[in-house]
Amino acid sequence: MRGDLDPQVQMLLDLLNDYDISLSGDVTGSRQQLDTMMDLAGDDPVEVGAVSDTTIPAEDHDLPARAYVPDGEGPFPTVAFFHGGGFVLGSLEGYDNLCRLLARRSGCLVVSVDYRLAPEHPWPAALEDVYTATNWLASNAERFSGDGSRLAVAGDSAGGNLAATVSLLARERGMPDIDRQILLYPATAYLEPMESRAENASGYFLTAEDLLWFVSQYIENELDAHNPLAFPLAARDLSELPPAFVMTCGFDPLRDEGVAYADRLREAGIAVEHTNYESMIHGFLNMEGIVDRTHDGIDEIAAYLHDELGE
Secondary structure (H helix, E strand, O other), X not given: OOOOOOHHHHHHHHHHHHOXXXXXXXXXXXXXHHHHHHHHHOOOOOOOOEEEEEEXXXXXXXXXXXXXXXXXOOOEEEEEEEOOXXXXXXXXXXXXXXXXXXXXXXXXXXXXXXXXXXXXOOXXXXXXXXXXXXXXXXXXXHHHOEEEEEEEEEEEOHHHHHHHHHHHHHHHHOOOOOOEEEEEOOOOOOOOOOHHHHHOOOOOOOOHHHHHHHHHHHOOOHHHHHOOOOOHHHOOOOOOOOOEEEEEXXXXXXXXXXXXXXXXHHHOOOOEEEEEEEEEEOOHHHOOOOOOHHHHHHHHHHHHHHHHHOO
């Protein structure tokens, strides 16, 4: 599962070490640190057909969102995208270019959802937000030249968790109809001991210490951590879920729980495409300015979306 660390990744890790980047310890400071990392590792934004900021109505608040329309004539397949950041960090701005690249290369409408963050809004606030947004897009994607009847949910890290759990919640509630779930190095387990958590505990950007801190911010009551709508690997029944694309990375502490979730989905009869980038670290899809393999990963996701959702 783990190969040789990519030399460009090592160069980036050295750069992050020079800047003393840390993702945990102080909420405000960690949010700023992630923004700094995104700036260091990212590239200039690519052009797409159109980009527009919008809001999605929720029960007692509005959700900021950003729609990325590809070139060409719609209606386009629709992807609800949920950013990573341990449920505590992350923003529309930080994931702007990744969403642009996905829209441009897949030919899909990508709508990035700015869900509420912990600790100000602990579980299940983020899940409720992404469910509301996904359900709204199923009926309103045409506002952005999208086709809500061809609908995928996608996210990385914490966003991958939300893509998985919103698929479970949609199955439970009977709506909306989600066609595919795109789980990019997803967080699927609570504190279960796994080889990748020990093997990649430090030195590869996301650390074991970060994972513990993120969970402490996200979960108020430890009983909630065992709810499959918080961490989906706890689910007893994974049948009747959307087919899945699962991406993992060799040098990622979350690697093994992503693999385990892909295996559980297959055992439940769900079609799964799993790809492991053995030389990559957690978060590499946002490192397009430095790491060439980032583009291979984005191309693979885009090809899956195009092939599975395209007419």
